[in-house]
Amino acid sequence: MSPSLVSPDKPIVLHIGDPVKWNLDQFSEFSKDFTIIQPSLSERQRPEFMKALQDKRWGDFAAIFRPFWNTGGEMGRWDRDLIPLLPESCRVFAAAGAGFDWADVDLLAERVSLYSAAAASESVADFALFLILATFRHLNWCTTSARSTTSAFTDCHVNAPALSHNPRNHTLGIIGLGAIGQLIAQKAHLAFGMRIRYFDIVRKSDQLEISLSATFDADLDGMLRDCDCVVLATPASPDGRKIIDAERLKHFKTGSRFVNIARGVLVDEEALADALDEGRLCAAALDVHEHEPVPNDRLKGMRNVTLTTHNAGGTLETHIGFESWSMRNVDAVLKGKEPLTPVNLHLFPSAEIKRKF
Structure with missing residues (x-):
């Protein structure tokens, strides 16, 4: 969706990765409350992704939603080159997975962006x-x-x-x-x-x-x-x-x-x-x-x-949960409630926690 078509009354959620597969009814309700923008595969490649952020191609989005661990990571590690390009409006990054070594959660906290992971x-x-x-x-x-x-x-x-x-x-x-x-x-x-x-x-x-x-x-x-x-x-x-x-x-x-x-x-x-x-x-x-x-x-x-082949979390129930918890975390934070599975909340100054949630 083009930012020019975005409703001013709905917060924008940047959906990186494949479409939701299992929690379709939940995603339908999720889409009613937020404007979902889903970058294409080519836009998720690191150079193009960074250029899009610099150009504010997707507007002032309030959240990043990554429902799968094996897609949506094409831009590589979220580090000091990438995170500062996020708009100040971005309040939460909700991602599938138990680990977060691919994201600098300390730097996200400095940017006042909460990282929430849905663990398997x-x-x-x-x-x-x-x-x-x-x-x-x-x-x-x-x-x-x-x-x-x-x-x-x-x-x-x-x-x-x-x-x-x-x-x-x-x-x-x-x-x-x-x-x-x-x-x-x-x-x-x-x-x-x-x-x-x-x-x-x-x-x-x-x-x-x-x-x-x-x-x-x-x-x-x-x-x-x-x-x-x-x-x-x-x-x-x-x-x-x-x-x-x-x-x-x-x-x-x-x-x-x-x-x-x-x-x-x-x-x-x-x-x-x-x-x-x-x-x-x-x-x-x-x-x-x-x-x-x-x-x-x-x-x-x-x-x-x-x-074994990094399969400890690999069950259908885990994938279904990844989708659901990611949406629930975004929904909670953007509606002024406490996040459900925060990773870096302890890194926020107490004043910022009170202001955000």
């Missing part, structure tokens, strides 16, 4: 349980041997049990107790009978800790020394550095396990392979990879390592 919490947490179990029961060895030779089948059948363990009464350490981390803690405790420890930059409430049977650790390295399995569930490193590197791996309990469902770039995979070779870790499972879509060659050759 249930799907990722379920997948994390599979990966945790894979490290305790050597499921990569079991599944690949079943598809290999009869001797490989027999070798695994005979020898894997002595190296496998039940998760019950083992300690699970979770790095990052956000929405996903909380569900992992809940499911692992209730389903597997695991003891839960967690590290986060902000300690959770006593009530939440009690409900999850989770114990807080202010010292990450100290937590690592006591955990039988560690799950990385934080969306990003605050300072951009890797969270799991050679130095940090030295603090892991000998014979422990590591699971990554966060971001591949947060882990030094060569150092991880070294820790596995040395016996510091007995197993690992990664759904995300440092150099996607290419998994680490050394890790690929290890039978005690389970590798």
Whole structure:
């Protein structure tokens, strides 16, 4: 839609990416309250997208709506080259996905633009349980041997049990107790009978800790020394550095396990392979990879390592939820209500929060 045809009574929402597929009735109501402008694929390429913003091709839009994680990102990373081109009228960026490493949420906050992500919490947490179990029961060895030779089948059948363990009464350490981390803690405790420890930059409430049977650790390295399995569930490193590197791996309990469902770039995979070779870790499972879509060659050759293809959040229910939550966040903010799933609200000055919401 051309800005010249935009109703002055309706806030403009810039819809980047493919059309809504599942929540059609919700989108119909959404479209009644807001003027939806959807840039074409060619307009979403970075040079053209930046030129369009500079030229105010889409007017003074109030929100950005990206309902899918695999489309709408053609302009690349939202950084210091791109974000300053946004109009001052833009109040919220609602995007599908659990991660936000492709957007500088700190800079968005400086521009007084709220970033809201619709996390695939249930799907990722379920997948994390599979990966945790894979490290305790050597499921990569079991599944690949079943598809290999009869001797490989027999070798695994005979020898894997002595190296496998039940998760019950083992300690699970979770790095990052956000929405996903909380569900992992809940499911692992209730389903597997695991003891839960967690590290986060902000300690959770006593009530939440009690409900999850989770114990807080202010010292990450100290937590690592006591955990039988560690799950990385934080969306990003605050300072951009890797969270799991050679130095940090030295603090892991000998014979422990590591699971990554966060971001591949947060882990030094060569150092991880070294820790596995040395016996510091007995197993690992990664759904995300440092150099996607290419998994680490050394890790690929290890039978005690389970590798999957960044599919932890990949369910139909997740996609449906992405669409819906993105629209609900835009609707809430533009109607003067609090956002439902804010990522960078804590970065706003309190005066700005009061002014905006």
